[in-house]
Amino acid sequence: MNWAQLGPQIWKASVDTIYMVGVSTFFTLLLGLPLGILLIITDRDGLVPIPWLNAILGFIVNLGRSLPFVILLIAILPFTRLLVGTTIGSKAAIVPLAVSAIPFFARISETSLREVDKGLIEAAQAMGCNLWQIIIKVLLPESLPSLVLGTAITIISLIGYSAMAGTIGGGGLGDLAIRYGYQRFQTEVMIITVVLLIVMVQLVQWLGNLLARALSHR
Amino acid sequence: MIDIQNVHKVYNGPNGVAALKGVHLHIPAGSIFGVLGQSGAGKSTLIRCVNLLERPTSGSIIVDGQDLTQLSPAQLRAARQRIGMIFQHFNLLNSRTVAQNVAFPLEIIGYKPAARRARVAELLDLVGLSDKAEAYPSQLSGGQKQRVGIARALAAEPKVLLSDEATSALDPQTTRSILELLRSLNERLGLTILLITHEMSVVRQICDRVAILEHGEVVEQGKVSELLAQANSRLAQAIFPKFDAYSARPGAVVATLTFTGSSAEQPVLSQLARQFMIDANVLAGNIESIGNQRIGQLQVELMGDQIEQAISYLRGQGVRVEVQA
Ligand SMILES: Nc1ncnc2c1ncn2[C@@H]1O[C@H](COP(=O)(O)OP(=O)(O)OP(=O)(O)O)[C@@H](O)[C@H]1O
Numbered sequence: 405m406n407w408a409q410l411g412p413q414i415w416k417a418s419v420d421t422i423y424m425v426g427v428s429t430f431f432t433l434l435l436g437l438p439l440g441i442l443l444i445i446t447d448r449d450g451l452v453p454i455p456w457l458n459a460i461l462g463f464i465v466n467l468g469r470s471l472p473f474v475i476l477l478i479a480i481l482p483f484t485r486l487l488v489g490t491t492i493g494s495k496a497a498i499v500p501l502a503v504s505a506i507p508f509f510a511r512i513s514e515t516s517l518r519e520v521d522k523g524l525i526e527a528a529q530a531m532g533c534n535l536w537q538i539i540i541k542v543l544l545p546e547s548l549p550s551l552v553l554g555t556a557i558t559i560i561s562l563i564g565y566s567a568m569a570g571t572i573g574g575g576g577l578g579d580l581a582i583r584y585g586y587q588r589f590q591t592e593v594m595i596i597t598v599v600l601l602i603v604m605v606q607l608v609q610w611l612g613n614l615l616a617r618a619l620s621h622r
Numbered sequence: 623m624i625d626i627q628n629v630h631k632v633y634n635g636p637n638g639v640a641a642l643k644g645v646h647l648h649i650p651a652g653s654i655f656g657v658l659g660q661s662g663a664g665k666s667t668l669i670r671c672v673n674l675l676e677r678p679t680s681g682s683i684i685v686d687g688q689d690l691t692q693l694s695p696a697q698l699r700a701a702r703q704r705i706g707m708i709f710q711h712f713n714l715l716n717s718r719t720v721a722q723n724v725a726f727p728l729e730i731i732g733y734k735p736a737a738r739r740a741r742v743a744e745l746l747d748l749v750g751l752s753d754k755a756e757a758y759p760s761q762l763s764g765g766q767k768q769r770v771g772i773a774r775a776l777a778a779e780p781k782v783l784l785s786d787e788a789t790s791a792l793d794p795q796t797t798r799s800i801l802e803l804l805r806s807l808n809e810r811l812g813l814t815i816l817l818i819t820h821e822m823s824v825v826r827q828i829c830d831r832v833a834i835l836e837h838g839e840v841v842e843q844g845k846v847s848e849l850l851a852q853a854n855s856r857l858a859q860a861i862f863p864k865f866d867a868y869s870a871r872p873g874a875v876v877a878t879l880t881f882t883g884s885s886a887e888q889p890v891l892s893q894l895a896r897q898f899m900i901d902a903n904v905l906a907g908n909i910e911s912i913g914n915q916r917i918g919q920l921q922v923e924l925m926g927d928q929i930e931q932a933i934s935y936l937r938g939q940g941v942r943v944e945v946q947a
């Protein structure tokens with residue numbers, strides 16, 4: 405065991421994990437939130453009911469959520485290569501991470517948005533708001549604390565998935581755990597990665613709770 | 623100001639509920655018009671049809687000369703900006719302060735920030751909440767929340783205010799102060815108010831006119847003062863609880879006397895005793911003041927030899943007499 409060698413490796417693996425999780429979270433929010441909004445407004449009792457679109461979106465989201473992550477990881481390899489030009493390394497891991505988290509976050513944000521009191525939407529309509537104004541000025545601000553908590557949950561599951569992605573060459577803490585802890589029987593490395601993952605998860609949850617509480621005026 | 627013409631509303635669904643069945647109402651400018659009805663009568667449906675939150679199945683809704691059912695979506699939104707609405711559960715945004723809530727409709731109609739601030743201050747002053755501008759709705763009492771709701775509804779200077787059970791979630795004292803506020807806004811701003819309620823006391827306290835809705839149909843409408851003067855109107859009957867039947871002693875007659883207008887101010891019972899030698903035994907009674915009018919109802923047992931003459935005397939004095947069979 406060589407700590408002088410291991411230290412920088414652990415550091416690099418942590419940075420890789422944070423990079424994978426950070427970038428995939430960004431794309432997850434960017435695409436998952438609009439998808440969640442589409443899911444509630446096109447619903448039967450939504451603001452713009454479009455049942456067929458709602459059914460298609462719902463089907464795609466369910467499909468994405470029912471696929472086990474490892475299978476998705478392998479199944480979309482061609483898509484990953486198309487998008488980022490490679491199938492190994494942290495950059496390549498971002499694609500399956502985002503693809504699996506987008507439907508997850510779409511459902512979570514759909515639930516948060518659905519919690520907004522119908523009376524508020526009605527009041528906004530009575531004041532002459534258009535659809536866009538209702539989304540921007542009512543739905544999103546009113547569900548913000550809940551969306552923040554949902555984001556924390558999503559980041560936490562991305563941390564878990566990123567460790568899994570690491571096992572097939574994605575880099576990051578999962579990769580490190582496999583290479584040293586599993587293949588070379590260095591239990592200490594395994595323990596260190598686990599501890600680091602736990603710390604990250606706790607930190608995200610704590611920050612999420614803190615922010616949600618600060619934003620909530622209920 | 624508001625004309626509701628032959629409005630039908632059928633909710634589709636398994637049972638296809640007909641919530642409104644040909645409602646006609648005319649709400650004159652500057653009036654406070656109450657729609658009274660029991661639960662399920664269709665009151666909420668009716669008021670939601672007025673700003674097309676619910677689209678009537680047929681019929682037209684004319685507000686300030688414009689038939690709302692004929693407008694494009696954009697025109698309808700513009701028309702709604704000129705119709706204020708307040709709600710039973712206030713419907714304030716929890717994420718916004720009081721001032722930001724009141725500013726909401728001003729943002730929608732495109733006020734510049736400086737003009738918005740000035741108008742918000744003016745409105746909060748109008749409803750007596752200037753000191754709560756920076757509070758969040760969760761920090762307010764129900765009455766204060768409804769005041770914010772009223773300020774918000776009036777922000778864009780509407781000519782019409784719709785009120786959907788605005789005081790039903792409030793205690794009697796707070797209800798009174800909110801109704802007083804509405805009354806003063808009606809007088810000061812010439813605001814036309816259409817309110818729905820299941821509480822007679824609301825009609826009694828502020829309405830000029832009333833319509834009674836039963837099973838989706840208007841069964842009675844008119845000026846409150848005129849309806850109350852007709853003892854057999856539903857309004858008058860609803861205001862005065864029915865007296866219990868009373869079995870008269872032999873030779874006596876039990877009658878219900880309704881006094882309105884000037885007859886309420888005459889000492890008629892003592893006249894009965896003096897002119898017709900009648901003993902009047904009061905069994906039960908109510909006196910109500912409605913607006914600036916007093917209306918009373920007495921259940922009496924009359925004894926004597928000239929009961930018939932006494933009753934026609936009473937009727938001649940403008941007292942309505944119903945003899946219990
Ligand atoms: N969205 C809806 N879909 C189907 N039926 C409805 C809907 N809204 C109301 N109804 C029905 O229409 C009828 C009138 O309802 P409405 O809410 O207008 O009554 P209301 O007079 O306001 O009663 P309450 O005093 O209880 O609020 C009821 O039979 C109700 O069940």
Ligand SMILES: [Mg+2]
Pocket residue numbers: 665666667
């Ligand atoms: Mg109702």
